[in-house]
Amino acid sequence: MRVMKSSTEMVRQQNSGLVLSALRRFGALSHTDMADHTHLSSATVSAITTELDRAGIIERMEQQAATGRGRPRVLFRPSRGCGYLILVRISSDVVQYSLVDYAGTLMDRFDEARGASATDVTVFSRGMLEALDRLIGRSSISRDAVLAISISSKGLVDTAYQRLVWSPVFGDQEIDFQWLLRDWSARIILNNETRLTAQAVARCLEKKQDLKQSLAVLSLGHSIGLGIVQRSSVGALEVTAPNFGHMLHVANGGLCRCGARGCIEASTGFYGILRTAFEVPADTIPAKFVPLAEMDRIAMSARQGKRMATYAFRQAGLALGQGISRVLSLHETMPVVLTGPGTRYYDLLQAGMVEGLAQSQPVRREGMPDISLMDDEAGLVFEGHKQRAFDDVDQDILTLRPSASAAMKAG
Template sequence: MREKADIDAMRRQNRLLVLGALRQHSVMARIEIGRLTGLSAATITSITANLISEGILEELNGRMEPSSPQRRGRPLVQIGINPKAAHVVAVKISISGMELALADARGVILSRHASRIATYDAMPRSFGTAVAGEIATFLSRSRVASRRVARINVAVQGVADSQAGTVIWSPAFRNRNIAVVEPIQHMLGIPCSVGNDANMIAEGMIGMDQERYGGTTAMVFLGYGVGMGLVIDGQVYHGPTGAAAEFGHMNHLPNGALCRCGRRGCVEAYAADYGILRLAKGEADTVPPTFDAVSEEDLLTLEARARAGDQHASTVYARAGEAIGFGLARLIALLNPGRIVLAGPGTRAMDLIEPHIKTAIDDGVVDELRRNVEIEAAPIGTDMITKGTIDSALRQVDREVFAQGAMTKFQLQLEEAG
């Protein structure tokens, strides 16, 4: 029995290696998959044949293999993930809003929907039911049966407990411990998980370029809040409950500006959009921050003033950059990441905050620790939260469904559905 269990575990691991290679490179020939994974040609042939027969992979038009003096070029059969193998749904919850995205098994978004939803006064036991209803309506409009959806992943601003399936705290909610996963799974019968939105950005960056972002990398979200997704040795670090790396709620100044979390002096209280506008308006830092979504127009106007030389506006962004920079200096001293990526709408003001981020890092940590850390900004306009939520859902489907073999509950459901 032990030997059979070991063989089954190895088979699942090898299938997962093949799927992981195709997640990174989309389409590959068998010989290329072998080079990347280190698996033998015989193993690759066997695994891909099984995955194709199960409808998980598909063969595509080949390209010519380079010729050599010893042999002529011949077409290489390309293999990719079958987009029809499964669907996943990404849910992004923010202040008074929810966005849904339906993706195929390759991660291509097939349909999207955004809606206003009353988050702030939502009750802990009923909110998840409301979200499940929105998802059901969305799938119906998209003409996709729920049985064809392999997973739903939910991204939320704030602290999420992935083990309990709840939102412990979020500025989007007045109440705490909002049940999300259980109501969705109960109503729709689809596996579901919830996680912090910054962690989802980290998942998306790994999915985009494993080699570049798969070491020890910190992804910092700047926008309606300040969050962090932390990658350690190629894996997003969630902590025991999924609430790790709350960078925005590290203390920057003791007894400083009031944060949405109710504490004073958090990095977010200076660097999130609401903190930036509060300082720009000349309000005392003890003024309770707004829980409404901040006007993008107000932020664009403030950025324009700073670029035009307005001293007060420039000072606002200097303080934001300083808060981020000293926070990153502490992170560098603790973890020595190889790369730090800033993402989110707040990076529109990168030219205004970056000099102050770098100055604070220089002042906050010795040169020997910071000299090899690379800092970059993710492209503006890319919805990294939704992308990462889809990527994380697909990786879970790979582990829990596709790597397990043909006779899984999900595969049987698809066969019964015809």
């Protein structure tokens, strides 16, 4: 069936979700604030908050400074002890584990450097299981209290079945996280990293009333990621992370890490730029990892006018610009946000990008898209990670918890 039937119970669930997500967005709200944000009547908010409070999903905050005349407002927030989130960010050199309580505050975090055993999946898997146990051990939390384990990585992700299909780190070695974490009752979520960045950027712009119809977020670095935000027909934001880095740039182009030829990444990823700058043949096996210092040196010589270095960045920009033009053709003209370590070379990439964009039909018609840079990719990923995980977890909780307590209320 296309669309679910609706019932009065669904209405309550939907509106509870509205209240909870308002709480997530704005931290702590009073009755009246919630009514304003959700456009629900005060009476309804009252009913919902008492229900959620009784179920232990939200809690009244302790007193706070008087705000003026009148009855003091009581603020609600998601109940800290309701459950916990574990966020795992897998990046090329390090795996970061974060523990977050239900109110969204970071409780604990540590990094696990991936040493020489970097690329072995079984070693990584064992390390991950240990790290997870250590994380909850340090805060004396039981496994059952962990509502979700949300994992992010660059690469190709099977969101439906929580399988990492291809990643820069592990290549073609699949990881089935659903299976790996089968001893955990928590919901397992797997995300493409740039998807999370896009989500965070979108919410951020939404708050500033600055979100257009849609939005593209590009992460530039050793690999190239794209996240796309669109408003669905019902008005919700849908975020996707297409496999942009490995979209065909040009037939018979440079050899890519993925084994194909002519991917965008093979021109625009750090290893691609390096290869061009040093005039290494384009079918050379890509470097596993290019230190940022190395890239900085190439950029330096490009800024000093060295020909091949300049050319390398220009070609990278060209591939990026043409790739973006294709994205615009297949969606619509939308603002582009660049992030990731590669943004520091934007001055060198720009000319090629503009050239690559200019000749295409969508740009000829609608003009250049807005292109802006955004720093702190790590922070954005973390924010997006939380948002994404809570979206799911809150939904889970609302479908299970309050009805159970409704039975208690009756008994």
